[in-house]
Amino acid sequence: MDAQITAAGRALSAGDPLGALKRVTLRDDAPALALRGIAMAQLGDFARAKQLLQSAARAFTSKEVMARARCVVAEAEVALASRDLAWPTKRLDSARAMLEAHGDLTNAAHARCLEARRLLLLGRLDEAERTLAQLDPVSLPPALGSVHALVAAGIAMRRLNTAAARTALERAEQNAYLSGIAALLAEVENAHLALSAPAARLVAHGRERLLQLHEVETLLKSATTVVDACRHVVRDGNVVVSLATRPVLFTLARLLGEAWPADVPRDALIAAAFRTRFADDTHRIRLRVELGRLRTALGALVQVHATPRGYVLEPRSTSEIAVLARPIEGKHADVLALLSDGEPWSSSALAMALGASQRSIQRALETLSSADRVQSFGCGRARRWIAPSVPGFTTTLLLPGPLPSG
Template sequence: MDSLITAAARALASGDALGALKRVALRDDAPALALRGIAMAQLGDLVRAKALLKSAARAFGPREAVARARCVVAEAEIALVSRDLTWPPKALDAAAKVLEAHGDRVNAAHAGNIAIRRLVLIGRLDEAERALGRLDPTPLPPPLRAAHELVAAGIAVRRLRTEAARAALDRAGFAARQAGMPVLTAEVETAARVLDLPAARLVSRGDERPLRLAEVEALFSSTLVVDACRHVVRADGAVVPLASRPVLFALARALAEAWPGDVARGVLIARAFRGKHADESHRARLRVEIGRLRAELAGLAEVLATKRGFALLPRGSGEIAVLAPLVEGPHAAVLAFLADGEAWSSSALSIALGASPRTVQRALESLAGEDKVQAIGRGRARRWMSPPLSGFPTILLLPGPLPSD
């Protein structure tokens, strides 16, 4: 490797993308193309970066398997940052194996970090946690060690383990300062702010107030919670999922919001069945659904009949509360992803949400009609984005189970 390539690589390692480009901008050999691609990625031109890395991978000879694998890893990271979730993860896994077999443990670990970040993004937290446990961060240089700790913090935040998240962010901040890269330090600081922002609303005894993540974690340990972020009912570590039974969840939420009082039958019918006028068929259906709700909540709470309607009573002497998103609506989950400020394709949102492409497309069109999101590009290059909303509850709306799920 010649001196210009070596100097450009060192510049990139320290975060000096412009310094690297000054040394290799006019060269078209494979190593220069690869370094130019990484530099363009650091400068934010992801389309050009991807094209350069593809050219570099083709230009490397058959005996340069490690160099080609490094190009694949860089391309995978660009795909992740640009939210191209259709990029094949098997290619990244194959590249990591090549790097590991040739003794490049640092880049192999970097490939593992990228794979874990993708799993976290689409809510596969169990797989991500197992993969993170198998990854040894000891040989990693400070920039990659910071990235590793950011992944650990992301998993802990999704699991509502706020103390573990804060500890991981402290380690990430230390590694970022060691690396001397202001961009990385800023990324850690941005991630740490999530812990201090409002994440949800607590509705209890007729009042409501915002909660931070640590307060949400504490709430789950002491209260029967009707969780409108995940559409479950939680108490004492037990979880009753009601996401696929919207009528039962609507009844549970209405009863929890009114606790310790009761709710009139007409109000329950309006909330659960969206009926403006209650007739005998509505009242009969309400009795059936209340019976089903009693069966689902057996052991956690009782549903008692009163003169005018029904009331929810927790087992023991605990309290009842509703945990609601700060922003609610039919497309809140889509907005939660777009609130990170990145540009998403509709196919990537479909993968992350586990919804059909057409459902996501309809949601995006509806939000665009309300000027909440905007489209950039056309055809397959079209991306959707929204400016970050202050205090938007992205964490609790994103997919992935909590510890007791």
């Protein structure tokens, strides 16, 4: 490899894309195309980066299998950065196997980290953790060690293990300083901010307050019965009852939990659960049926009692009931939560992450765009959506998709 290519590669490794471009910008040979593609990705021009990397992969001969595999890994990183989560992962698996077979363990480890990051974005924590466990963080170079630690921190945050998250972020910060890459240091700083940002809202005794992640962790380990509106479950210690597929029951449980220890009038329950302002006898009969189902579903945790004007919850084994909600709620709040990370998302990636149809996500984005809450750039499949920073919003607890409509 010639001196220019070597110097450009070193510049990219140090996080200096402009220095790399100065050395190879006028060259169209395969190595130069690959380096230019990586440089453009570091500068944020993902569409151009993808084109250059694909051109480089075609330009390498059939005997240069290592170079082709590295181009595939770089293209996968561009897809991840541009939130193209539908990018064919089988290509990355094949490239990683090729790199491992030829002894390029660093780039193979990089490919595995990319796979783990994608799984983390999709909320597939067990798979992400298994993928990450196949790497030895001690043997990784500083930059890759920092990325590995960031993924580990993300998994710990999603699982509400703040001690493990802080330990991983400390390791990520140490490795980022050793790498000297400013963009990596900025990513670690953003992760620190997410850990200290409001993660949820506590509603108890008619009052609300924001909670940080460690406070959420403490609440869920306490003796309080929690109606968790982040995951659509009701929990008491290790006993968890999911109502994610029963939206009417969850709506009733949340209303009763927010009002506890007071009761909720029947008309208010009917209006919220059945979305009507005019209650008649059929609605009252249906309310009794649904509350009977709620009693059965939550029988191990709470009791549902009738009062002269409505219904009230009574905990069985605890003395407190509280509701845990997202920091910001409202229509399409789940879409805004994902966009609040500041990265450009495609509608297909949002649909995959939220477990919704792409058309539903597109309608949500159109509604948010008309209200000037999100912006888009690009056309067709290259179209990406971003949102301004949403104060007090963190995606830490955003694991499930939106509550199914009843």
